Amino acid sequence: MASSTVEYAVGRNPEMGPAGTPVPSPLEPFDAPEPELGSQTMLVNVGPQHPATHGVLRLVVELDGETVVSVVPRLGYLHSSFEKLGEYRTWNQVVTLTDRMDYLAPLIYNCAYVMAVEKLMGIEVTERCKVARVICMEMDRIFSHLLWLGTWSIDVGAFTPFLYAFQQREKVYKLHEALTGARITTSATRIGGMMADFPEGWTRGVREFADNLPATLDEIDTLLTCNAIHIGRTQGIGAISAEEAVNHGLTGANLRASGVPYDVRKDRPYYDYESYDFEVPIGCHGDCYDRYLVRMEEMRQSVRLLHQALDRLPGGPMDVEDPRISLPSKTDCMSDMESMIHHFKLITEGIPAPAEDCWFSVEGSKGELGMYVVGDGGPKPVRWRIRPPSFVNLSAIPKLAEGHLMADLIMINASLDIVLGEIDR
Amino acid sequence: MPDKGSVASAPDFSTVASGPVRSRAEVPEREGPASVPPGNPTVTALWEQFPDGVLRNRVCAGDEDVVYIDPERVTEILGWLHETAGQQYDHLADVTAVDYGGGRPIEVVYQLWSIPHRAALRVKCELPLDALEIDSVTGIWVGADWLEREVYDLFGVTFQGHPDLRRILMPENYAEGHPLRKDFPLRGRFSRAEQTRRALTQDPEDYYMPGEIGERTPQVVGSGADGGDDAAGSGAGVGTEGGDDGL
Numbered sequence: 001m002a003s004s005t006v007e008y009a010v011g012r013n014p015e016m017g018p019a020g021t022p023v024p025s026p027l028e029p030f031d032a033p034e035p036e037l038g039s040q041t042m043l044v045n046v047g048p049q050h051p052a053t054h055g056v057l058r059l060v061v062e063l064d065g066e067t068v069v070s071v072v073p074r075l076g077y078l079h080s081s082f083e084k085l086g087e088y089r090t091w092n093q094v095v096t097l098t099d100r101m102d103y104l105a106p107l108i109y110n111c112a113y114v115m116a117v118e119k120l121m122g123i124e125v126t127e128r129c130k131v132a133r134v135i136c137m138e139m140d141r142i143f144s145h146l147l148w149l150g151t152w153s154i155d156v157g158a159f160t161p162f163l164y165a166f167q168q169r170e171k172v173y174k175l176h177e178a179l180t181g182a183r184i185t186t187s188a189t190r191i192g193g194m195m196a197d198f199p200e201g202w203t204r205g206v207r208e209f210a211d212n213l214p215a216t217l218d219e220i221d222t223l224l225t226c227n228a229i230h231i232g233r234t235q236g237i238g239a240i241s242a243e244e245a246v247n248h249g250l251t252g253a254n255l256r257a258s259g260v261p262y263d264v265r266k267d268r269p270y271y272d273y274e275s276y277d278f279e280v281p282i283g284c285h286g287d288c289y290d291r292y293l294v295r296m297e298e299m300r301q302s303v304r305l306l307h308q309a310l311d312r313l314p315g316g317p318m319d320v321e322d323p324r325i326s327l328p329s330k331t332d333c334m335s336d337m338e339s340m341i342h343h344f345k346l347i348t349e350g351i352p353a354p355a356e357d358c359w360f361s362v363e364g365s366k367g368e369l370g371m372y373v374v375g376d377g378g379p380k381p382v383r384w385r386i387r388p389p390s391f392v393n394l395s396a397i398p399k400l401a402e403g404h405l406m407a408d409l410i411m412i413n414a415s416l417d418i419v420l421g422e423i424d425r
Numbered sequence: 426m427p428d429k430g431s432v433a434s435a436p437d438f439s440t441v442a443s444g445p446v447r448s449r450a451e452v453p454e455r456e457g458p459a460s461v462p463p464g465n466p467t468v469t470a471l472w473e474q475f476p477d478g479v480l481r482n483r484v485c486a487g488d489e490d491v492v493y494i495d496p497e498r499v500t501e502i503l504g505w506l507h508e509t510a511g512q513q514y515d516h517l518a519d520v521t522a523v524d525y526g527g528g529r530p531i532e533v534v535y536q537l538w539s540i541p542h543r544a545a546l547r548v549k550c551e552l553p554l555d556a557l558e559i560d561s562v563t564g565i566w567v568g569a570d571w572l573e574r575e576v577y578d579l580f581g582v583t584f585q586g587h588p589d590l591r592r593i594l595m596p597e598n599y600a601e602g603h604p605l606r607k608d609f610p611l612r613g614r615f616s617r618a619e620q621t622r623r624a625l626t627q628d629p630e631d632y633y634m635p636g637e638i639g640e641r642t643p644q645v646v647g648s649g650a651d652g653g654d655d656a657a658g659s660g661a662g663v664g665t666e667g668g669d670d671g672l
Contacts, residue, residue, distance in 0.1 A: 079595065244567075248568045249572075260540065359518075359545070385521045392568055
């Protein structure tokens with residue numbers, strides 16, 4: 001395997017840590033004979049409006065006392081039918097729909113979509129564009145993981161890491177805004193390139209962010225990783241074996257926490273990811289705690305990737321120099337009739353795609369993000385399908401939560417790192 | 426959409442497919458094992474193992490192997506791909522469907538990935554519009570559960586043997602049909618007022634009564650919801666079936 005296991009300097013409770021430091025013991029469950037109660041189960045409705053469901057997710061939970069007997073997730077509260085809407089838009093217009101699905105990592109979605117369409121059309125983007133998209137995607141991977149980290153720590157009962165994480169997220173928001181003018185709905189990519197080249201000094205801002213992030217991660221690490229309450233609430237909770245995780249279709253950190261080193265960046269490299277030096281962290285227990293560790297390490301690896309990508313960012317044009325794909329410059333449009341006609345035709349007619357289909361997947365922040373695009377020779381997609389990683393990850397929650405306590409269900413849900421905009425689409 | 430040869434108004438792609446845009450010759454789709462030289466050895470193995478189950482294969486977007494198989498034998502062939510030592514397609518990345526419109530069959534698409542062998546394969550089954558039924562692969566990959574429910578919900582393809590075939594994204598009492606079908610209008614079949622009325626009259630308590638969890642039978646969508654034929658003209662007429670108890 002190209003990926004390597006990252007060693008964590010954290011022992012499993014109640015053992016000693018590898019460094020010899022004692023790991024604080026979590027609270028021991030009170031062991032007393034329980035009185036005989038009736039066998040009637042109770043139904044509890046979690047959500048759709050509840051902060052611990054991380055969106056408009058509704059979980060119908062059947063409880064026996066405090067133990068979860070079954071979970072039935074109900075979706076669709078945020079269903080916007082993006083796939084249907086996409087069939088009525090030209091290939092470039094669909095870009096605006098992609099960032100509204102995963103508003104926690106919009107640039108990854110922007111990039112994944114255009115990468116699929118470019119593969120369908122057989123377009124090779126410029127070197128600068130490739131590295132630029134790697135920077136965007138790794139930045140948004142951290143962006144998304146930071147939100148997960150904040151909400152995760154709130155679910156476990158710690159408020160401080162949430163503030164630390166959001167302080168860093170704010171910097172990415174500002175970078176988004178400087179790059180695209182929008183903080184969440186970035187729509188930064190176009191077929192054959194980007195909406196615009198990086199603004200002046202933007203890469204310096206990214207570098208600054210990447211420089212400062214590890215200190216924040218270390219602080220949060222100190223607060224959470226060896227925290228007794230955190231360990232007690234997450235170790236051994238929601239564990240899933242490697243075979244089951246693969247069979248359930250889990251991807252991303254949820255799969256790697258079970259010990260399967262499947263990372264699209266390593267297994268099916270795109271944009272020269274094979275030439276970057278980074279490691280894929282994997283866990284060995286597949287429980288909530290391992291998912292936490294894997295995501296924490298992924299952020300550090302993304303920082304490494306950011307530095308390498310910033311170092312190698314070449315000059316040159318951002319967009320492909322092909323008049324059938326790229327728009328002429330605005331200055332030309334305003335001064336030159338032919339350029340204006342050219343601009344008008346590209347915008348109104350769109351770019352035709354061959355009558356084929358294409359599947360392209362990237363390693364999103366939530367898991368394997370697949371884009372399946374079907375063309376018919378015209379400028380609009382016949383079908384545009386997203387393989388939603390958190391949709392598939394969430395489908396394992398009945399299996400993960402069964403037999404655990406109600407409070408554990410909240411942690412299991414948090415550990416899956418879902419975003420409802422993408423689940424419901 | 427009509428066939429690629431007969432697109433009248435759309436720009437002609439053949440004029441575009443030259444220059445920097447990589448030209449891709451029309452892929453022949455002939456019957457027989459040697460029709461298209463595949464990049465993935467699994468395709469050859471499939472031809473040898475299931476000479477009458479595999480219908481044809483093609484290569485899409487440069488390097489993606491697509492195999493069309495007999496819908497009747499989907500669990501047999503996909504099970505073989507999952508279990509056989511040399512194949513081990515253990516990761517079912519996606520199950521989806523494509524409706525090309527114009528009466529063409531609906532394609533059910535299985536996107537497979539083998540984690541040990543790092544190989545991708547796309548398997549397609551073509552279902553004619555009057556027989557939208559196919560066996561469920563939940564027995565092979567548990568993860569197919571929600572993906573198949575979504576295809577059922579949005580395309581109306583019934584998966585035989587699925588443990589819990591209900592709508593997943595649309596409400597359970599949704600009676601306008603299957604939204605991702607090409608004959609489904611973008612704004613739905615009912616008027617906006619009727620859609621609002623239906624949304625308000627649905628009773629969420631219906632869906633989690635004690636004892637119903639886990640032993641629900643697949644919900645049969647009303648006959649008016651099955652496609653374009655009869656539901657298309659039923660603007661306000663169908664609205665009465667939802668009952669007037671809510672408003």
